Structures are given as structure tokens and as C-alpha cells.
Amino acid sequence: MVIEKKNVIEETDTLIIGGGLSGLYAASILAAEKKEVLLLEARDRIGGRILCTGPNGFSADLGPSWYWPALNPRVCALINALHLTGYPQFETGYCRFQTRDGKVVTMEGQPMDPPGWRLHGGMSALVEGLYKRLPQGTVRLSHPVCDIERQEDGILVSVGVLDEPPECRIKASRVILAMPPRLAARSILFTPDLPHDLTQSMLRANTWMAGHAKFFALYDEAAWRQLGLSGQGFSYHGPLGEIHDGSIETGAPFGLTGFLATPALRRKEKEAMVPAMLAQLGTLFGEEAAHPTAFYYQDWSREPFTATEYDLRAAHNHPEFHLPSGKTTTWDNRFHFAGTETAHHLAGYLEGALASGERAARAVNQAPLTCNQKATHV
Incomplete structure (x- = not known):
């Protein structure tokens, strides 16, 4: 060369x-x-669009978070070839649903079908x-x-x-x-x-993902699990639309992560969005969830090497x-x-x-x- x-x-x-x-x-x-x-x-x-961040070696996925062993033979083969390991998405417990008027309903969990897995070290390990x-x-x-x-x-x-x-x-x-x-x-x-x-x-x-935004909140304890909750939530009220438990397989730190429902054209700067996101986490999963030890946010619509002006309306x-x-x-x-x-x-x-x-x-x-x-x- x-x-x-x-x-x-x-x-x-x-x-x-x-x-x-x-x-x-x-x-x-x-x-x-x-x-x-x-x-x-x-x-x-x-x-x-694979992006991970976090303290002390923890990798918070702000891009893709899951793979599905039943559907992803190439991903599984690459994980094996790179000597990496995965673990099942935590989904034990009840799910929270928030109606358009803000009412919170507790319901049976909605596990992924087929089961989704996360990767030790985050997807950046790939x-x-x-x-x-x-x-x-x-x-x-x-x-x-x-x-x-x-x-x-x-x-x-x-x-x-x-x-x-x-x-x-x-x-x-x-x-x-x-x-x-x-x-x-x-x-x-x-x-x-x-x-x-x-x-x-x-x-x-x-x-894909160009019109979306994701968050990741870290905690020393998974207080929502003590309430019998899985960390899974869906909402028609507030900035957050879909939430999942983002914890590692064993031990701290624990995490909640997910997607914003607020369209890109209506999203404000991070500093203006975070208080509303934290308040919503507290409403859904208990007051402790409103006070993470660390909070990460990625608005992909603001990434010039991902999104164009045509991507401000998220693809579903x-x-x-x-x-x-x-x-x-x-x-x-x-x-x-x-x-x-x-x-x-x-x-x-x-x-x-x-x-x-x-x-x-x-x-x-x-x-x-x-x-x-x-x-x-x-």
C-alpha cells in the first residue's frame, strides 16, 4: 500500500x-x-451506530442492545469467534404501562419472543x-x-x-x-x-435508529426488582416510550435503558430533556429510579455521520x-x-x-x- x-x-x-x-x-x-x-x-x-459508554469498564449500549440467538446465526458465530459471551435479557417481574393521561398500570411482563440476549462488554465488544x-x-x-x-x-x-x-x-x-x-x-x-x-x-x-434517541441510567441497586418489577415499561405519556432493564448479568451496576417517544423535531437539548426523563423513571419504577448514579443520553438524529434532515421522522x-x-x-x-x-x-x-x-x-x-x-x- x-x-x-x-x-x-x-x-x-x-x-x-x-x-x-x-x-x-x-x-x-x-x-x-x-x-x-x-x-x-x-x-x-x-x-x-454501535456506541457504548460507562464507568469502570461497564458498557452502556446507546445503539443496538440485543441479539437473538434463535434468529442471529452470524452474530452468534462472531461472538464465539471473538471469544465473547452473552446473557439473557432480564425480564423477571411485572411490567409498567403509562396511559396517555399519565396513569400508571402494573401488568404482566411482556418477554421478548424469541428471547433477547445482551453481550458482556456491550455491543462495542464486537x-x-x-x-x-x-x-x-x-x-x-x-x-x-x-x-x-x-x-x-x-x-x-x-x-x-x-x-x-x-x-x-x-x-x-x-x-x-x-x-x-x-x-x-x-x-x-x-x-x-x-x-x-x-x-x-x-x-x-x-x-435505522437515525431518528431515535436512547438513554441509559445506572444505579448501585435495582430497587425496581425489590418491588417485583422487571424494569420493563411502555408509555404514551412523557418523553420515554420504551424501557428495559439494562443491568449486567450479576451484581452492580444495575441499569434502566430504552428509547424516547418524543419525536426528533420536538426534542430539546440534553440538559432540557434529562429532568423530565428522570421524573418519569421515578413515576414508573419508584423514587430511587429518579436518582441514578450516572445518566447517559444519545440523540442519533443529531449525529451528522448517521442522520440527514430526512431522518427527523423516526422509522418504525x-x-x-x-x-x-x-x-x-x-x-x-x-x-x-x-x-x-x-x-x-x-x-x-x-x-x-x-x-x-x-x-x-x-x-x-x-x-x-x-x-x-x-x-x-x-
């Missing part, structure tokens, strides 16, 4: 755009097969495990792609801000676009223009993205789509992310071109 120099175009075999689960998984497959691969991530961290398997220098953070140009002998990718001189340029034989299709269509200049029907299908593909169905004619490649099989929205099955889930990353990596292996080989344009 050519060493980066100012005003010099680097070259690589396969360039992956996006350092979420899908992009990292595709990179790990190619790297394991000794293929030359470079991955660019716009953020200053890996993981994309991306961290994949990252550690990659050769040093494979991943470059803080590298937002702004321009992708098809050329006779490859694809030229520019990093930086549109309408400004690029920070760097990289030429690849093949490109895997492992980012939300809507975000790519909105933020990247393609030369030549992608076909109109393809661009429209990208813009129509809802970005998992997205599906299909190129015209059902294809997942374009530009003479040099340009491949990945990312969970592009999965044929379980789009929006971790399983979909892994499936799409695997598909894109296999497609790359079936097109043995180098930067110096010209392709015939169709």
Missing part, C-alpha cells in the same frame, strides 16, 4: 467506506484472506474484536469521504469537505460503501451521477434497500453496497450488517481486478 504523501494519490486494492459493524466485518474477511484493504471512517471512533484482527494501519479515523469518481482503471475517492481541496485522495480497484444509503446519497458527490432510480432508492431507504419499520433489478453492485462490479440497510434479510439489525458485509466481501473476491487493469464500461 502506498504511503500517504501530500498531494499524492494513494492506491489500494479494496477501499471500504464506513467503520461500523458491516465495514469492519468485510475488512476482516478480506484481511484474513491476505487481501489489501483500507477502511475509511468519518468519525473519530469505530462502530458507527467492533473492537474485529478491529484488533485487522493489520495495523488498515483503519483511518476522521476520514469523511466527500467525492467518489469512477475512472477507466479504478475508482478515485476524495476525503474532506465538498467544494474544498481534498485532504487526501485514494484510488482503488474496488470500493465497498458500508454506510447508510440515504446518508451516502445526501453527503457524497458521485461522478458520473448515479442513475436516477438508484439515487431515489438510496434516498428512500430509512436509516426496519428498512429495506434494493438497487434496481435487485442488484447490490454497480460500475462494472467495482462498487459494492454494504451496511445493514442493504441486507436482504433482517435489515436494520446486527445480523443484517454482518450478512451485507459478508456479501460485499465475497463479491470483491469474485472480481479479480487491480488498479492498473481497465474495465469495460457497460
Whole structure:
């Protein structure tokens, strides 16, 4: 791989755009097969919508929280390969339901079917495990792609801000676009223009989680369990719409976590939202729940590398993205789509992310071109 120099175009075999689960998984497959691969991530961290935080090694999931062993064979296989372990979602006890007028009703629990599991170390353990398997220098953070140009002998990718001189340029034989299709269509200049029907299908593909916000509250004790409650709650009143027990399998810290019901267009800054969220937790699960030892909040609609203005209305169905004619490649099989929205099955889930990353990596292996080989344009 050519060493980066100012005003010099680097070259690589396969360039992956996006350092979420899908992009990292595709990179790990190619790297394991000794293929030359470079991955660019716009953020200053890996993981994309997988985000964990917390004190003293505790990982509070502010992105995806669960996997379902009965439905997710790829996730389970990756967990085993990375020597990670999971545990069942705690669901023992009664559920709380809050009506539109604020009345709180205690009801039988609503366990997941099939059962959902959490991962020791949080979901970030998946991306961290994949990252550690990659050769040093494979991943470059803080590298937002702004321009992708098809050329006779490859694809030229520019990093930086549109309408400004690029920070760097990289030429690849093949490109895997492992980012939300809507975000790519909105933020990247393609030369030549992608076909109109393809661009429209990208813009129509809802970005899962892009319109949502999540919270995670930590406690030294799970006082709600002493009341016979599971930590599960649903509400039509107040900012919180869905709540679950987010505790680790054994011992402290304990946690409550879930999703906001307040639409993105009506959500205020974190400081203005937190008091109402804490008050609602106290109403649902007892006064102790209103006083966590730590509180975390993530509004994905405010993340420029996740959401666009089209995502301010949250998607309530998992997205599906299909190129015209059902294809997942374009530009003479040099340009491949990945990312969970592009999965044929379980789009929006971790399983979909892994499936799409695997598909894109296999497609790359079936097109043995180098930067110096010209392709015939169709």
C-alpha cells in the first residue's frame, strides 16, 4: 500500500467506506484472506451506530442492545469467534404501562419472543474484536469521504469537505460503501451521477435508529426488582416510550435503558430533556429510579455521520434497500453496497450488517481486478 504523501494519490486494492459493524466485518474477511484493504471512517471512533459508554469498564449500549440467538446465526458465530459471551435479557417481574393521561398500570411482563440476549462488554465488544484482527494501519479515523469518481482503471475517492481541496485522495480497484444509503446519497458527490432510480432508492431507504434517541441510567441497586418489577415499561405519556432493564448479568451496576417517544423535531437539548426523563423513571419504577448514579443520553438524529434532515421522522419499520433489478453492485462490479440497510434479510439489525458485509466481501473476491487493469464500461 502506498504511503500517504501530500498531494499524492494513494492506491489500494479494496477501499471500504464506513467503520461500523458491516465495514469492519468485510475488512476482516478480506484481511484474513491476505487481501489489501483500507477502511475509511468519518468519525473519530469505530462502530458507527454501535456506541457504548460507562464507568469502570461497564458498557452502556446507546445503539443496538440485543441479539437473538434463535434468529442471529452470524452474530452468534462472531461472538464465539471473538471469544465473547452473552446473557439473557432480564425480564423477571411485572411490567409498567403509562396511559396517555399519565396513569400508571402494573401488568404482566411482556418477554421478548424469541428471547433477547445482551453481550458482556456491550455491543462495542464486537467492533473492537474485529478491529484488533485487522493489520495495523488498515483503519483511518476522521476520514469523511466527500467525492467518489469512477475512472477507466479504478475508482478515485476524495476525503474532506465538498467544494474544498481534498485532504487526501485514494484510488482503488474496488470500493465497498458500508454506510447508510440515504446518508451516502445526501453527503457524497458521485461522478458520473448515479442513475436516477438508484439515487431515489438510496434516498428512500430509512436509516435505522437515525431518528431515535436512547438513554441509559445506572444505579448501585435495582430497587425496581425489590418491588417485583422487571424494569420493563411502555408509555404514551412523557418523553420515554420504551424501557428495559439494562443491568449486567450479576451484581452492580444495575441499569434502566430504552428509547424516547418524543419525536426528533420536538426534542430539546440534553440538559432540557434529562429532568423530565428522570421524573418519569421515578413515576414508573419508584423514587430511587429518579436518582441514578450516572445518566447517559444519545440523540442519533443529531449525529451528522448517521442522520440527514430526512431522518427527523423516526422509522418504525426496519428498512429495506434494493438497487434496481435487485442488484447490490454497480460500475462494472467495482462498487459494492454494504451496511445493514442493504441486507436482504433482517435489515436494520446486527445480523443484517454482518450478512451485507459478508456479501460485499465475497463479491470483491469474485472480481479479480487491480488498479492498473481497465474495465469495460457497460
